[in-house]
Amino acid sequence: MGPSGSGKTTLLKLLSGQLRPTKGSIRIDGKEITAMNRQALYQLRRSMGMLFQSGALLTDLDVFENVAYPVREHTNLSPSMVRSLVLMKLQAVGLRGARELMTSELSGGMARRVALARAIALDPSLIFYDEPFTGQDPISMGILMRLIQSLNRTLKLTSLLVSHDIDEACRIAHYAYVIADGEVIGRGTPVALRESSEPRLQQFLRGEPDGPVQFHYPAVDYADDLLGSKL
Amino acid sequence: MIEWLVRLGANSLQGLETFGRSGLFFWRLLRQLPSALREPGLVVHQLYNLGVLSVIIILVSGLFVGMVLGLQGYNTLVDFGAEGSLGSLVGLSLVRELGPVMSALLFAGRAGSALTAEVGLMKATDQLSALEMMAVDPFPRVLMPRWLAGFIAMPLLTAIFSAVGIIGGYMIGVTLLGVDTGSYWTNLSSSVDFYDDLLNGVIKSVVFGAVVCWVALFQGYDCVPTAEGVGRATTRTVVIASLAVLGFDFLLTALMYGEVG
Numbered sequence A: 001m002g003p004s005g006s007g008k009t010t011l012l013k014l015l016s017g018q019l020r021p022t023k024g025s026i027r028i029d030g031k032e033i034t035a036m037n038r039q040a041l042y043q044l045r046r047s048m049g050m051l052f053q054s055g056a057l058l059t060d061l062d063v064f065e066n067v068a069y070p071v072r073e074h075t076n077l078s079p080s081m082v083r084s085l086v087l088m089k090l091q092a093v094g095l096r097g098a099r100e101l102m103t104s105e106l107s108g109g110m111a112r113r114v115a116l117a118r119a120i121a122l123d124p125s126l127i128f129y130d131e132p133f134t135g136q137d138p139i140s141m142g143i144l145m146r147l148i149q150s151l152n153r154t155l156k157l158t159s160l161l162v163s164h165d166i167d168e169a170c171r172i173a174h175y176a177y178v179i180a181d182g183e184v185i186g187r188g189t190p191v192a193l194r195e196s197s198e199p200r201l202q203q204f205l206r207g208e209p210d211g212p213v214q215f216h217y218p219a220v221d222y223a224d225d226l227l228g229s230k231l
Numbered sequence B: 001m002i003e004w005l006v007r008l009g010a011n012s013l014q015g016l017e018t019f020g021r022s023g024l025f026f027w028r029l030l031r032q033l034p035s036a037l038r039e040p041g042l043v044v045h046q047l048y049n050l051g052v053l054s055v056i057i058i059l060v061s062g063l064f065v066g067m068v069l070g071l072q073g074y075n076t077l078v079d080f081g082a083e084g085s086l087g088s089l090v091g092l093s094l095v096r097e098l099g100p101v102m103s104a105l106l107f108a109g110r111a112g113s114a115l116t117a118e119v120g121l122m123k124a125t126d127q128l129s130a131l132e133m134m135a136v137d138p139f140p141r142v143l144m145p146r147w148l149a150g151f152i153a154m155p156l157l158t159a160i161f162s163a164v165g166i167i168g169g170y171m172i173g174v175t176l177l178g179v180d181t182g183s184y185w186t187n188l189s190s191s192v193d194f195y196d197d198l199l200n201g202v203i204k205s206v207v208f209g210a211v212v213c214w215v216a217l218f219q220g221y222d223c224v225p226t227a228e229g230v231g232r233a234t235t236r237t238v239v240i241a242s243l244a245v246l247g248f249d250f251l252l253t254a255l256m257y258g259e260v261g
Helices: A008-015 A038-045 A063-074 A079-092 A108-119 A138-154 A166-172 A190-194 A199-206 A222-227 B002-030 B033-037 B040-080 B083-124 B127-133 B138-176 B181-191 B194-222 B227-257
Strands: A048-051 A126-130 A158-162 A176-180 A183-188
Touching: A008 A126, A008 A158, A048 A108, A048 B127, A063 A079, A063 A108, A079 A108, A108 A138, A138 A158, A138 A166, A166 A190, A176 A190, A176 A199, A183 A190, A183 A199, A190 A199, B002 B138, B002 B194, B033 B040, B033 B138, B040 B083, B040 B138, B083 B127, B083 B138, B083 B181, B083 B194, B083 B227, B127 B138, B138 B181, B138 B194, B194 B227
Parallel strands: A048 A126, A126 A158
Antiparallel strands: A176 A183
């Protein structure tokens, strides 16, 4: 978790190998990913899933084909097996009946659920969620939370979720890190975080507009600015 | 003055860097040729998008260019009593020069801009990243089929342009202005050589197709992933691809028809 602009999505892109760090080390499952070539990275990614903030569904394919895409790319399953597998994944996110819809016909919440079905299509062991609750209505948010929780439990996944929706993230996370100003300002279980005395952390968790992170962007004195002639 | 020099240097370095990136992009693209050939369905789909959907604009433009050539050519030739050579003038102009160049410019405007916008939007909406995260390389799956389709479509579109242009010239020259039908076709077939003219025209169109699609795909892939970034990249595609076509046209013409000494 962390405020907007703190680098959460960048961190997720680094962890998934979409960005290369200029220095430092990133290990996934004991493997150093910063030194991997494209082939090795692709091999590792077969055991990863990612839910993008925008859903990132392929717009020229319908719902069924979007979920089937990674299955067809990486397996030699027969068409009937692919069909069964895709329907099972769509059933898990409650959209089996929407299989023939094009992505333009889906609501934001539905698009994210289809993207979730696609992310778990190959039964990954690690899944990244990039701001899954942003821009969702309460019903969609509740559905997504329940889905993320149940998938994590039933598929025995490791889920890494990036969010600034504090309450929702704290309700489903076992362990959380809060980042700001390029550093980790808090870590621990959601309960432990709430009991922390770190001022920046408390401002973030309580949603206070002013504090260590100031409401006003640094500027010259207000009165001087109003009276000054400079435009 | 110093500030101006610094800006010039920075812009030049940035330009060189972009050119280098586009070169690496093209190299990575070409290495995916075997993978793309294994999935002909993807190429055929793009052939429809880039080739078939460009046919109308090529047909209409080819017809008008041929009609203008017929009219202008007749007005010039008739003064020398050589209007019978109209077929040669129309045929050579179209097959050697106007066919490949005009088709490539129209292709850059219609299909090139569409390619950049499509790939740019795929980048802006994280679709390319999603493919990467699914361990699917977008080069053989998304980019190479589009490039290959453009590469194949361009000479075919050029052939259509030239053929329709010749008919346009016939319509004006023969049907309207009274040039003898026999002279038109005889002069046309005797002056247009297979190797010197037709084949060189095909070579030009193949090069133009490769360049236009390379520019269009690179601009889309390299764009700033915002609405404004995609818009700017689309404009850059049309400008750079058009200038590249004209530049390569001069180079190829000099190599094919230029005589030194």
